Amino acid sequence: MAVTTLRLNGAMISAREGQTILEAAREAGTRIPTLCHLDGVSPVGACRLCLVEVNGRLMPSCVTKAAEEMDVRTDTEQLREYRKMIVELLFAERNHVCSVCVADGHCELQNLAEELGVDHIRFDYLAPECGVDLSHDRYGQDDNRCILCTRCVRVCDEVEGAHTWDVAGRGARSRVITDLDRPWGESSTCTSCGKCVMACPTGALFHRGASVAENVHDRAMLRFLITAREEKRWTV
Amino acid sequence: MDRLRLATVWLGGCSGCHMSFLDTDEFLLEQADVAEVVYSPLVDAKEYPEGVDVVLVEGAVCNVEHLAMIQRVRERTRLVVAFGDCAVTGNVTALRNPLGGALPVLERAYLRASDPPGAIPEASDTVPELLDRVVPVHAIVPVDAFLPGCPPSGPTIRAALERMIAGEPVDLPGHRIHFGGYGQPPSPDGAEAMPSRAFRGGRPRGD
Ligand code: SF4
Ligand code: SF4
Ligand code: SF4
Ligand code: FES
Numbered sequence: 001m002a003v004t005t006l007r008l009n010g011a012m013i014s015a016r017e018g019q020t021i022l023e024a025a026r027e028a029g030t031r032i033p034t035l036c037h038l039d040g041v042s043p044v045g046a047c048r049l050c051l052v053e054v055n056g057r058l059m060p061s062c063v064t065k066a067a068e069e070m071d072v073r074t075d076t077e078q079l080r081e082y083r084k085m086i087v088e089l090l091f092a093e094r095n096h097v098c099s100v101c102v103a104d105g106h107c108e109l110q111n112l113a114e115e116l117g118v119d120h121i122r123f124d125y126l127a128p129e130c131g132v133d134l135s136h137d138r139y140g141q142d143d144n145r146c147i148l149c150t151r152c153v154r155v156c157d158e159v160e161g162a163h164t165w166d167v168a169g170r171g172a173r174s175r176v177i178t179d180l181d182r183p184w185g186e187s188s189t190c191t192s193c194g195k196c197v198m199a200c201p202t203g204a205l206f207h208r209g210a211s212v213a214e215n216v217h218d219r220a221m222l223r224f225l226i227t228a229r230e231e232k233r234w235t236v
Numbered sequence: 237m238d239r240l241r242l243a244t245v246w247l248g249g250c251s252g253c254h255m256s257f258l259d260t261d262e263f264l265l266e267q268a269d270v271a272e273v274v275y276s277p278l279v280d281a282k283e284y285p286e287g288v289d290v291v292l293v294e295g296a297v298c299n300v301e302h303l304a305m306i307q308r309v310r311e312r313t314r315l316v317v318a319f320g321d322c323a324v325t326g327n328v329t330a331l332r333n334p335l336g337g338a339l340p341v342l343e344r345a346y347l348r349a350s351d352p353p354g355a356i357p358e359a360s361d362t363v364p365e366l367l368d369r370v371v372p373v374h375a376i377v378p379v380d381a382f383l384p385g386c387p388p389s390g391p392t393i394r395a396a397l398e399r400m401i402a403g404e405p406v407d408l409p410g411h412r413i414h415f416g417g418y419g420q421p422p423s424p425d426g427a428e429a430m431p432s433r434a435f436r437g438g439r440p441r442g443d
Contacts, residue, residue, distance in 0.1 A: 091325075098416030099321055099386030100328060105417065114414035119382040120324050120374060127333035127369075213417055 007071045015066035022050055022061040025074060032074050033083055033112055036149035037062045038199055040226030041158045046149055049086055049112070051079055058082075084116050092123040093172065095130060095144040102142075103203030104213035109147060126172065133178075135185030138208055139197050143175055146204035152176060152196035159226065164190040176204075198222040240401050241289045242267075243275040244319070245309055247302040248329040248370065249295030252387040253320035254278065256418065257292065259390035260397075270401050286312050290400050292319040292383075292393075296329040297371050301364040310377035315400060318373045319393075321386040321415055328386075330370040337368035381406040384415050 003015040008028055015024035020043070025032050036047040045063040052061045053073040061074075073079070090096075090109060098104050112118075130143035153165040153176065164187050168177045179187040197205045198218045206215040228234045246254060254277060258264070274288060275281045284305070291313045297306055310316055321327035332341045342356045357363050373379055383396055383406075392411045399406050 095331075095334060096415075097325075097327055097331060098414075101416070110414060110416055114412060117413075119384055119413055120318065120372065120379070124375070125326065125330070125333065127330070129334045 003066045003068055003070075005068045005070075006066050009072070009074055019066050020062055021052060021054070021059070021064050021066050021070070021072055024066045025052075025061065025072070030074055032061055033115065034062060035108060035112065035147065035201060036151065038151045038155065039223065040230065041151070041154040041199075044150055044154070047086065047090075047147070049083055051082060053079060080116070084118055087113050087116055087118050088121045088123055090147050091118075091121050092125050093128075094146060095125075095127060097144075100212050101145065101203040102206040102210045102212065102215035103145065103217075106213070106216050107203060108201035128172065131175075133184050134208065135183035136187075136190070136192070136208070137185060138192055139184070139194065140206050140208050141176070141178075141184055142204050142206070144204075145202045146176060147202055148174055148176070149201060150176075151199040151201065152205060155195045155199040155222070159222075159229065160191060160193050160195050162189045162191050162193070165196060195222060195225070239269075240271040241274045241285075241287060242271040242397075243273065243284065243288045243291040243309075243313070244278065245275070245284070245291055245293045245295075245305065246277045247293060247295030247306065247323070247373075248298035249320060249322040250328070251277070251294070253292075253294040253322075256320075256387035256390055257393055260394045261390065263394045263397075267397065267401070271397070284308055284312060288313040290315045290317065290397075292317050293323050293373050294319045296322045296326045297367065297373060297376050298329055299364040299366050303367065303376065306373060306376050315380045316373070316377065317381045317383055317396070317400075317406070318379045319383050320388055321384050323373045324382050324384045325415060326370050326372050330372075333369055338366040341366065384413060385418065386416055387418055389418055 001017055006013055006015055006024065008025055008030060013024060013028045022032055022034065022037065032052060033049050035049045037043055037050060043062040045060040048060055050061045051058050053076055054064065055071050087109065091113070098110055101107070104110070132143070133141040148167065150167060153167065156165050157163040164178050165176055167174055168181060169175050178184040179189055184190065197207060198221055200217060203215060244254060244257065273279050275284050291309055293306065293309065293316060297303055318324045322329045326333070335341050335344060346354045346356045359365050381396070383392065385392065392408065392413070395408050395411060396406050
């Protein structure tokens with residue numbers, strides 16, 4: 001059943017059966033910032049950037065289904081402050097040095113900081129020791145830039161069907177791993193398709209040989225593949 | 237009206253932010269009518285003076301000299317601007333932090349990465365002692381405005397200075413204030429519509 005008594009920032013909108021608040025808001029032309037969300041793979045609610053206020057409570061819009069009688073606010077003072085804080089905490093958690101990063105100028109985290117007005121980080125940097133895996137002959141992986149959004153895990157599992165990636169460890173020690181924590185280059189499941197590199201929002205996964213600001217994630221190709229699978233439309 | 241007393245300070249940075257300041261071109265001359273540069277690596281002044289209106293601080297705080305300097309600067313200045321990514325985030329200067337304290341960094345640089353191995357400079361030598369951790373300016377003293385960028389662009393610096401000279405808040409809509417490289421405005425969704433390199437199997441650029 002379609003949802004008909006939904007309010008978005010004061011205006012009545014409708015949503016189709018099963019649609020999330022994020023999808024309904026997008027259709028109504030309202031932008032909600034997201035980071036772990038990737039069209040075409042299942043949502044996980046990992047980053048919390050898409051928080052909205054629903055009848056006074058905060059909910060992640062990418063995993064919350066639209067329902068009757070919801071009064072949704074997407075842009076309150078509190079939400080703006082929390083989104084800023086989330087981005088700042090992501091910067092503080094690993095080692096982000098945009099000026100020398102492969103993703104400089106092509107990074108969703110960097111873009112969000114700009115969009116949300118993050119001009120400095122109010123938290124102490126953790127400066128953890130992080131590994132870089134250059135064992136794969138085409139791609140590299142850098143924990144310094146990883147925000148644990150798990151887009152790589154989901155795209156590799158759900159679109160490529162290889163399930164090379166997983167997350168190991170807990171809390172601040174969590175890291176993405178390939179094949180039970182073997183070097184990526186020795187993975188027997190990886191097909192070298194590159195979808196994880198296309199999906200990664202930051203400089204954590206990159207094409208080998210890409211220098212500063214040279215890595216482009218090529219989301220267009222990923223969108224094409226996902227549309228083709230979902231709608232059986234293989235020509236553009 | 238008295239001319240604005242402007243200063244610039246160079247802590248742990250590469251001087252690129254100062255180069256970008258010079259890159260404001262003819263504005264430097266226009267600005268001379270309304271602002272006086274009272275202290276800067278670009279002018280001949282030995283002591284940081286009292287009663288400075290605005291200071292642009294380039295660089296992170298990484299040694300005992302920087303620490304003393306930034307405290308003096310804060311005491312003697314009305315508006316402190318963290319100028320460029322090193323001052324704002326630590327940036328490249330703070331790359332050493334994951335190695336641990338000052339000693340492991342010095343060992344890495346002077347003993348392990350040096351061929352033949354050299355000697356770690358003594359505290360009595362002329363170089364200032366390193367702090368264990370490189371920190372951004374606002375980790376030590378309150379900062380009034382942040383101007384990220386590596387370096388911030390000439391036009392952004394100019395716009396910020398114009399606001400400060402006019403006594404307005406440094407709010408710069410339309411200037412794409414972001415961390416990272418000069419002249420590299422982030423693309424709208426972090427992506428570009430291009431055929432996949434992964435599928436062509438080529439190198440990212442220049443092929
Ligand atoms: S991953 Fe993005 S935010 Fe992190 S250093 Fe690279 S460009 Fe900056
Ligand atoms: S290249 Fe393809 S198969 Fe290999 S890890 Fe990435 S998504 Fe999975
Ligand atoms: S490697 Fe990239 S896609 Fe994977 S979890 Fe980290 S940031 Fe996300
Ligand atoms: S986009 Fe909803 S939690 Fe990340």
